[in-house]
Amino acid sequence: MxxxxxxxxxxxxxxxxxxxxxxxxxxxxxxxxxxxxxxxxxxxxxxxxxxxxxxxxxxxxxxxxxxxxxxxxxxxxxxxxxxxxSVFQTGTAGAYDYDYWAAPVGNSADKNGLFGIGMFHQPQTLTFSKQASHTSGLNGSSNPLNISNRWIYTFSGINYYGWHFVGEETTIKPGYGFSMKGVQGSDATMVDDLPNNPGNAQRYDLRGRPNSGNIEVPIAAEEIVLVGNPYPSGMDLSLFLLENSGSGSLNTSCHGVIERKNATTGIAYFWDSQENGSSHYLEDYIGGYGTFSPVAPCTSGIYEPPIFKSYGSVENSTNEKGKNYDRRFLPVGQGFMVIGAGDENVVFKNAHRVFSPTANSATNKSTNRQQSAKIEVPQVKLQVEINGEYVRGLTLGFWNDASAGTDPGMDAAAYDLAPADVGWLQGEESYVIDVRPFDPEEEIPFFLKVDHENATLKFSAARTKDLQNKNLYILDSQSNTYHSILEDTYEVELPTGNHNNRFMLAFRAKIANAESPVELLLNEEEETVFSIFQNNRLGELEIISDSFSPVRSVALYDLQGKRIFFRTSFGNRRSISISTQHMANALYIVEVTDMRNVRKTKKIAVINPR
Known part of the structure; x- marks a missing residue:
């Protein structure tokens, strides 16, 4: 308690x-x-x-x-x-891996002072710590604690050149995050019944004047800035992101009225990497940015782990994926990226501070605020395996206050893309999280691009949460076929190019599929609105609508239920002809659907003279 x-x-x-x-x-x-x-x-x-x-x-x-x-x-x-x-915090990175930090303390030069790696200490007892030393060498060490200053950077910019070297200087402003690699070795010194470092989990003692009050960080539109929790307590990331995105007021049951401002997109990106790296070369780094969307202030939000990719000259993705964290409540010292949306400064406030029972546990880990229940966002999580090499995770969330377009603090663009990649299509961009009202009739398009050579994609449903709809399909709009992915995967091979809008996620199949059993097609109780005639003299199937509703689709099945023909896009015609001259002589089932989704089925005999 x-x-x-x-x-x-x-x-x-x-x-x-x-x-x-x-x-x-x-x-x-x-x-x-x-x-x-x-x-x-x-x-x-x-x-x-x-x-x-x-x-x-x-x-x-x-x-x-x-x-x-x-x-x-x-x-x-x-x-x-x-x-x-003095506050303890544990890093998760080894000597070759980065953690993104933020300082909860600063020096005493100003009300919220500057920070540098000279303010890290090595615990010796519950109250006594030795100041850490630093080295310009590539690797730091655990005992005595010696931090490499080669990897201390802040970030503000739009590309790789936005990294700004800090080194051993005490110049990191409050609210900014910074990168730092871990240390080699272990430290068996027992403090509070735990060793300082059992191996790749170094405990640090951060000492200085505690940060408090409003802390501002400038950010420009489309600029990416590494920021972080600037307080010696947990932080409600959802409240911070929603206050610093969008516009107007937001009425909530957990925070009252929230006044919003257009500073960021309202999305946080967290660096996550392959554990136990063994190289300092950029081309050997393997990791990626996980994505957190708050959705609404009283919810647990949505986190989508990253694809791990190699950051060499040719970016290749790996078969690993980041871990799934609960990101809403940040621990002490956690850094993350935000993207600017307007000309407002990002503002951290004391109002964002919360008690988190694991706030002093390892950075890059989740916290678990237990004093209030969180609302879960109904959602569907998909996994798309690409070339058998890596898996892109995508989340579709459902929230009544969202729109089908992009909403700040809800929809999350992909931080970066793999050579062959898939996402939710918004405009021409790829999103890894899409939040919208639930509409069972909606078909939601995918972003899909293949850069270098043919790619094989396998779609599957990883999880559904609080979703009343029991069906999920991938619609291939090119062939007008629906493929269920709840109990099986859908596999497709695609050539190099842009395939936006070809594939969609659907909640119901609006046309019959090949797996539909024949007996369902022969439903004699359906309303008769079509005249269906097989003209073997001309080798044509002739269909005439008896109503004012045009034909929407025509499908043909053999008697085993296998679909052998399907076509849509008949314009507004009520009379159509389809050639059957290429078909084998046999009995077939014809299914015709009009624009009102009224169907008629009929058995026909195709006889082509030889």
Whole structure:
């Protein structure tokens, strides 16, 4: 159970300090500190921390296990003092792999100060840590903790040249994220019943003045910026994304009225990579960007893991895929990418801060806010295997407030594409998450491109969640055939080129398929609205509509139920002829459907003179 610490239990007041929460040595130079374990320390306004004299308890405020600091959304005064907050966080990357970080603390040069890798420490006891060293070499080490400064970058731009080297400098502004590789080796030092590093999971102690209040990050339209959770607590990513996208007001049951602004697309992208890499060369990097859509503030949102691809000169995808994380609530120190949509700054607020029981666990991991139930978004998850080499995951979500077009904070464009790739088609772009109202009659088109050579695609339904419709089909509009994918896969081979709009996801087959049994075709109770006649003298099947409704489709089946002919696109004609001269002499079932979906079936005999 989450515990909130009352201020009266931890507040140390000095007559020289006007902060609401003050911690530091007494007038008699006696050290004081606050130790928060498995609890939330809530301070409505600002904090003043003074540095202690003893190196063993130098920090003024310690957050351990699930301990977190949250400050009020009406905070008026910035945090002050030369004292430090100490919070543990664990990285997931080894020496060859990146984590995307964001700093929960800064130096004391400003209200929310700058950060650098000199503010990482190696835990020795619950309160004492050694400052990490850094190296310009390629690999860092775990014990003693030595971080390679070769891989410290921020990102703001539209391509690879948007990476900006930071190195060992303390210049990272609050709210910005940064890349950092992990370290080699292990560290068996036991702190709080856990080793510092059992192998490729280094625990760090981040120390500095705690960030708080509004934190702004400039972003331009279509610019990509690496940002991250800037607070020593969990963060509600959905609330942050929805406030920083779209326009107008959004009425919610969990946050009241949300005022939105057009700063980003409302989508977050998370770097995920193959574990235990073995090379620092760009062409050997294997990873990709997973995609999170909040959909609506009170939901769990939708996360779609990435395709892992090689980032060499020719980008090739691998047969691996990223892990599936619950991304709504971010842990301390988690970085992610956002894409600009307008000319507004991105703004982090104290209102976005929440208690997350795993906020101090490894970065690039999910949190699990347990104090309130989350609404699940009804959805369909597809998997499309491409050339037997990799799988593109796609999610179709259903939400009544969405549109069939693109909506900020709902529909998510693919961060990048593989040589042969598929997605939901919006305009001419590929989307990995598409959110819209559910319409059982709708047929939703796919983006599909093949760059280099023929590609074989296998469509399958990975999962359906809270979906009342029990059917899923892939419609090939070129052949006008529907293929069920709930219990089987649909495979198709395609040549090089753009195949947008050819394939669609459908919830019902609007025409009969080859697998339809013959007895269903011979339903004598259907309304008779067509005259069907096999003219063997001319070698033609002749069909005349007896009503004012034109013919929509014609299908022919053999007596085993196999469909041997299908055609649509008859214009508005009510009288048509179809050649049967190429057909074998046999009995066939004809099925004719008009524009009202009224059907008639009839058995015919084709006799072609030899």
């Amino acid at each position: 989450r515990r909130f610490l009352p201020l009266t239990a931890v507040l140390f007041i000095s007559h020289l300090c006007t902060a609401q929460f003050f911690v530091g040595p007494s007038a008699k130079k006696e050290d004081h500190f606050v130790y928060v374990k498995n609890a939330v320390l809530f301070v409505a306004d600002n904090i003043h921390l003074n540095k202690n004299h003893s190196s063993e308890t130098e920090a003024s405020l310690y957050l351990r296990k699930e301990g977190q600091l949250i400050q009020g959304k009406e905070q008026k005064t910035p945090n002050t003092g030369n004292g430090e907050l």
